[in-house]
Amino acid sequence: MVRTEMHHKRSGKHKVKSRKQAIAIGLNKARSKGARIPKKGRKKSA
Numbered sequence: 907m908v909r910t911e912m913h914h915k916r917s918g919k920h921k922v923k924s925r926k927q928a929i930a931i932g933l934n935k936a937r938s939k940g941a942r943i944p945k946k947g948r949k950k951s952a
Contacts, residue, residue, distance in 0.1 A: 909932070911932035911935070
């Protein structure tokens with residue numbers, strides 16, 4: 907899903923502003939179809 911959204915972004919099919927938006931759209935579509943995707947975790951500080 908993310909791969910196809912990135913392709914759409916590059917080809918101009920989506921009007922997303924950033925790479926992160928395209929990734930979020932792809933993950934959202936994958937979750938809605940039932941894919942097991944871990945939730946966003948916290949970043950560990952050093």
